[in-house]
Amino acid sequence: MKRIQLIILTAIFGLCAFIVISRKSETSDGKIVLRVSHLFKEPAAEAAMEAIGAEYSRLHPEVTVKFLKVPLPIFLQWFRTQLISDEPPDIVQYQLWHRDLRQMVAQGFEPITDLVEQPNPYNRGTSMEGISLRDSYVDGLQGGEAFFPEMGAYFGLTYRGVTLRVVYNRDLMAKIMGDPDWTPNNWPEFMALCEQTETYAQDNNLKLFPIAADKFGIYLMGNEASISVSQKLALRTNYNYDFTLTTATLDTSLRFLRGEWNLRNPEILAGLDVYRKVARYMQPGFLQFDVSDVNFQFLQGYALMTIAGGPSFSDQANFSLGAFRIPGLKPDDEKYGDYVLGPYSEAKHATTYAFGIPRNTKQKEVARDFLQFLTSQQTNQKFTLASGEVPVIRDVQATPLASKFLPHLDGYIYGILPRALGNTSTRQLFSENLYRLFQGEDGVEKFVSELEDKDIMSATVRDIRTMAQNYQRNLRETDAALTAKSYQSDHSTEPLDQHILSQTLFEMDFLRIIYSLDQAEKRETRQVRNP
């Protein structure tokens, strides 16, 4: 085992070393070399980026754009090295999948708020002319990879639209349902499609499953399918009447700590039952698979459907793909309809894969200009058509498949998802015991009992305490920046207003965390005294 770990570490080190050695920070032929690292692994997206670089060089002959693809599995280690180096790439694409990354971006990247608030000069002559860069984005750049509320500043410009959809094999759909474009309109139809697929496989003696998914896929599909079942619970526990879970993970956890919901709520049990129903149609042993196994199974035609955050693997399939949104439960559902408001709105779905500028870069001005070029409507249109990705800029036309991934804006708030509870400790507890949910007739009871026995409340408290420490760390940095802003703005307080409001909202979350932890502790003490 240790030998394998050593080999993996050596391989990662070797790859990082190769990337570092192969970069060239110097100019060649008197030209400026702009180095841009990206995370796109799909050949079409990679080629589209190269084409964008070439076009920028045509417009600006003094600049050569060189791209560097960084594989996501080594990104964290690579990113750490770059931030302390004297010559990081001039632009780095990041995704904040690890908790350390957020802090690293906040400390190591240039704030680009001024760029975001100005109109993009490369949008002249388009429908986005005169509109601020922020407002030219389909999601108003409201996602956590672009805007850092704790700092009151923007650090990145996102370039990938992500919405979850069921992706299916159109050839198989035609054989099973008689129409390659047949898609279910509601939950019963989705379940019927899964049944029909199993019948078709049996009748034709085929190794074919309705859904290919891995351990992560069951969460994605389960969450999507069950999110509406707890909408009324979310509304009932909305003490401040703002009609939303401000931050899904945080609010879900704090309401749990305050005792406003628990795993025994009928809405939560119903959601877990929906998980079981979806899992029933996944390939056997799905908890043991990883994403590459799942992609292989789907691309080899062993499954009618899988779940995806975008149309990125469309160029790897030798059959045509369709996509549809998982139809969640509706208020007319016989069993669980009373808990449901309706399909949820994807208006809050934010774009991801942000490009930002490391502080240590030597070519900030060129980097800023390239970011504006990259996020112009015309460039995003070319990227979208060439890569098949989902557009991030408004009025950009999507490919037919990508259009299925455009967010559905109408709908209701999210429900409370137990999987959104806490962080590392709770999720580990959830994952380690998930198999119980799918065993026997009383899987829901077994799963919930096990989480209670293993004290999921304590695990949540641990996670939220860690979260509070992160909030503290960010708050003290904003304090220093706020004092400095006061010194820079001299007598007027106007420039401080936005910063103060951002800090207040962030701090209010911190204080709510403290309040909720205190409530959980007091309840625990009362239970010990009066068991």
Next chain:
Amino acid sequence: MLAALASTIGATEAAPKSTAQAWTLTQQYQFAQAQQAFAGELDTNAESRDTRLGAALAMLNHPALKSKALRTSLDELQQLWDSRGEIPDRVGLWAGYALGRWSQNYESPPDFDLANTWFERTASAGDDHYIAQLARLKSAGLWLFAPLKSNPSPTTRISEVVAMDSRITDRGLRISYLVLLIDGMLLNKADHREVLTRLVEVWALNIPPSDTRARTLCQLGTLSRMVGYQEQAIAYYQQFLVEFPVDIRTQLVRDRLAEIAETSEGGQP
């Protein structure tokens, strides 16, 4: 003293030598460089209170903060507070405020009582100064949410913060104060009419376009409806639909309007 400590962290010759530049670096969260720049300035201008404050704050946030540097920074802030003068200067007030923030945001676990003491001291010393008002805002947050040793009841928490009402007059701070107060009142189950009064006030201050504005409109509509002001509820909900036609809350707002239309002819009691 701070300049000498800078060498332990690694001040370089290349550090910019201007207090204004140093503050800019702090504003951009570049604390290591800011600290070097402040330290460089202190070499030649050791009496500058602005520079001493900046150096102490930048050092507190330096990524390589050491315990000795930490103690020095806190001592420096304490000295700046102690020498604030009869009519406290801006530096003295920031120092008092920073010491409160230290207790809240650097200590683990946070010392909310000590933080609140510093905020109240700063507020009292600064009277109506902007920083005194800011300290009051932070104190309000602690009164509303923090587990203070006196274990105040929900009513006491709210009344302590309401007592600050006339002492936070700066528009930007007042918006933040009211947003905090409204949330704290609702969490502590205050009377809906009293909450509504605060909501109406914060709305009149013209909250900048943001999620806070959307949230406030939902709260205004819902609380107006709950206390029986149907016409106002309709107006706020309609305003929401005008300003936020694409929002995760839009469908709920539409539903609420439909419910009001079904059950009431409108009208204020």
